[in-house]
Amino acid sequence: MLGPLTTSGFEHKWWFLFVFVVIGLVGLYVLALISRRRRLLRFANMDILERVAPTGSRRWRHLPAILLVVALLASTVGLAGPTHSVQIPRNRAVVMLLIQVSPAMTATDMAPSRLVAAQQAGRQITEQLPAGINLGLIAFSGTPAVLVSPTIDHQATMTAIDKLQVSYRTAVGDAIFAALQSIATVGAVLGGGSGAPPARIVLESTGRENHPPDPDNPRGEFTAARAARDQGVPISTIAFGTPNGTIQLDGAHVSVPVEDDALKRVAQLSGGHAFHVDNTAELKTAYASIQQQIGYETVRGDNSTSWFRLGVLLLVCAALAGLLINRTLPN
Structure with missing residues (x-):
């Protein structure tokens, strides 16, 4: 009252x-x-x-x-x-959603699989973002593919998420660099006299980069995270899976444990936040937190x-x- x-x-x-x-x-x-x-x-x-x-x-x-x-x-x-902190929906921002589609994401230690869980998280984030946010989608394995350039047509992202296909190798760094390029492109268009809009990257992965194997390589994930920090683009990472994840590869069981330490480092280097999920409840908590971070801004209100x-x-x-x-x- x-x-x-x-x-x-x-x-x-x-x-x-x-x-x-x-x-x-x-x-x-x-x-x-x-x-x-x-x-x-x-x-x-x-x-x-x-x-x-x-x-x-x-x-x-x-x-x-x-x-x-x-x-x-x-x-x-x-x-x-008196004033207090008020959260209002953003009507001017760019968000790039990056989803790993390498074979490690087919592990079933998260029901029904890591990839399906990542798709569910992507859909939830997309559905709850304010309409004015420009959202883009990159699927990455050995090479990143910009499936949807940043747009306020969020249905395009939903459709692309449903059509993700598995491919080999994992290049987290290349995916981050591709996201930064997309952000820079749309920022130049939207910026105008008021400057570039705020931007954020949401990275869904197992944390296992193998292309290149060294994260500090010029194309590595740590190098890309530093570049994101320099451009003022924090990265929110979601690590999918458990240490006991396995997949069938060429008829053999291959261990694909989640490596969330690498993703935590990516988030830390970029100024973002890291989440680790291995069940549905944790996933809901993670995407709710991310949605608050990227969908709203805190202002002083009367x-x-x-x-x-x-x-x-x-x-x-x-x-x-x-x-x-x-x-x-x-x-």
């Missing part, structure tokens, strides 16, 4: 000078009480007053004044223009209404308390 009463700052701090007025009113109230008591001591028989005055009334007679003071203080906070509501509520309570306790409005 009241709304959040949190604050992160104030737009008109000089209104807090009104607190001195409130303090002055409290002082006048105290002086009035002292003066009233002196008059009673001078002209009244205190023994008789103590016997006839209701005990409950004496105990609660200051409540209306206290509520009135708190109401004035709450209203003062409202006048000072929060004075909540404080004014509190002030009015306390003022009404003060009036009612005055009528019920003292049979009059508080002075």
Whole structure:
């Protein structure tokens, strides 16, 4: 009913000078009480007053004044223009979704398979992004393929996700570089006089890069992550699978354990966040967090209404308390 009463700052701090007025009113109230008591001591028989005055009334007679003071203080906070953090949907951003399609993603340690789980995550992220975000899709194995260039037509990405095909080898670094190129291209078009729009990469992988095998190679994933950081593009990584993943390759069982340490390093180097999922519940948590990061931005919003509501509520309570306790409005 009241709304959040949190604050992160104030737009008109000089209104807090009104607190001195409130303090002055409290002082006048105290002086009035002292003066009233002196008059009673001078002209009244205190023994008789103590016997006839209701005990409950004496105990609660200051409540209306206290509520009135708190109401004035709450209203003062409202006048000072309190602000708080508010999340609003982005209407100008670029997101590149990178999904690994090498044979390691066919492991069934995540039901029904890592690749299907990655497709589900991709669809969930796509469905929940604000309509104004430009979303692109890259499928990568030995070479990256830009299936959808960044566009606000999110249905195109959904359709492409459903048609992913498995291919050999894994080149995470090349995929990141391809994503950065797509971001730069659309950023040049969308930027205009207000600068390039914010961008982010979402990387879904097992973390096993083998092309090139050295992640610090000029085409390696760590090198690409540093380039992303230099361009202000954080990478959110999702590692799919467990250490016990296996696949059938040429009639033999091949171990394909998830290597999330590499993906954690990619996220760290780029300034992004890393997630490791090996079940549906963890996957939902990961994509919900990523969706919040890339779909919304935090801004300072006005929060004075909540404080004014509190002030009015306390003022009404003060009036009612005055009528019920003292049979009059508080002075």
